[in-house]
Amino acid sequence: MKRVSLCLLLAGLLTGCGAGSGEGLDEQGLPSDDNGTGGNDTPPVPGSLAQLQADIFSPICAQCHTGGAAPEGLRLDSEQNSYDSLVNQPSGQQPSVLRVAPGDPEASYLLRKLEGADGIDGGQMPLGMSPLSATRIAQVRDWIENGAPREGVGDAPTSVSLQGHQSEQRVVTLRFSRAISSESLSDAVQVYFHRDGQRVLASPEQYALSLQDGQQLRIHWYLPDYPVTAAEFVVNDPAVATLLDQQHRVLDGDRDRTEGGLFRHEISF
Numbered sequence: 001m002k003r004v005s006l007c008l009l010l011a012g013l014l015t016g017c018g019a020g021s022g023e024g025l026d027e028q029g030l031p032s033d034d035n036g037t038g039g040n041d042t043p044p045v046p047g048s049l050a051q052l053q054a055d056i057f058s059p060i061c062a063q064c065h066t067g068g069a070a071p072e073g074l075r076l077d078s079e080q081n082s083y084d085s086l087v088n089q090p091s092g093q094q095p096s097v098l099r100v101a102p103g104d105p106e107a108s109y110l111l112r113k114l115e116g117a118d119g120i121d122g123g124q125m126p127l128g129m130s131p132l133s134a135t136r137i138a139q140v141r142d143w144i145e146n147g148a149p150r151e152g153v154g155d156a157p158t159s160v161s162l163q164g165h166q167s168e169q170r171v172v173t174l175r176f177s178r179a180i181s182s183e184s185l186s187d188a189v190q191v192y193f194h195r196d197g198q199r200v201l202a203s204p205e206q207y208a209l210s211l212q213d214g215q216q217l218r219i220h221w222y223l224p225d226y227p228v229t230a231a232e233f234v235v236n237d238p239a240v241a242t243l244l245d246q247q248h249r250v251l252d253g254d255r256d257r258t259e260g261g262l263f264r265h266e267i268s269f
């Protein structure tokens with residue numbers, strides 16, 4: 001099996017991985033597409049926690065509800081953190097009320113805070129901004145009504161972005177909906193270059209992997225010195241090795257809502 005230099009970037013800690021251009025990724029947890037070349041985003045499954053995270057929590061709430069100093073300890077800065085600090089967790093302001101009571105939107109403090117309902121402590125959320133639209137609030141309500149599921153979100157990368165098109169080193173970022181395990185990483189990711197109609201497995205010197213926040217996998221790669229027509233990134237190929245999440249469950253690579261299945265992203269030149 002190939003060896004790759006696996007350089008783990010633990011939550012918020014940048015280590016010397018030569019990551020180069022990571023700008024734009026961390027502020028909202030959403031990948032940016034600096035130069036308009038990457039894109040190819042796959043939208044999260046409707047009604048899922050992944051979608052709430054992408055549409056509401058990351059872009060709006062995580063401006064404040066982030067890190068160790070998040071108000072009331074409520075962290076909404078990653079899907080895993082949102083789940084862990086919302087579902088079946090008591091409100092800090094009203095400990096007898098759950099933030100999210102699965103199946104019971106009316107009893108969920110989260111929804112009350114979004115609606116600015118009577119009887120809440122503090123302000124309506126998002127604090128100091130215009131309230132969420134009725135559609136957004138209905139999204140939250142539906143998810144809670146459905147039992148606030150953690151699963152069924154499709155664990156394939158929810159988006160892909162490419163950076164550093166001009167520079168020597170390029171970075172492809174895959175954002176997963178669940179935190180993945182670093183142990184399975186190096187075996188479960190392959191990079192191929194397309195050359196003269198053939199698919200050539202990249203050598204270990206041609207790329208390196210780094211993981212940030214458990215959910216963002218960055219593939220740092222270099223173009224080979226021979227002409228190529230495409231670079232291909234493969235994750236979770238059942239014929240090679242599967243990628244595990246932090247609970248040691250196999251990821252759903254092809255978004256069919258069952259474990260396993262291959263995820264592929266290709267960049268043509």
Ligand code: HEC
Nearest residue numbers: 060061064071072091092093094110113122123125126127
């Ligand atoms: C500008 C900063 C800011 C933003 C943006 C913000 N919050 Fe808050 N949030 C706070 C502060 C400060 C508190 C505690 C004081 C209060 O409730 O007014 C709080 C409290 C809460 C509480 C109560 C927690 C508990 O345990 O009692 C919930 C729920 C909440 N926010 C959800 C959200 C959601 C969901 C969003 C995004 C739609 C959001 N907040 C956006 C600052 C913010």
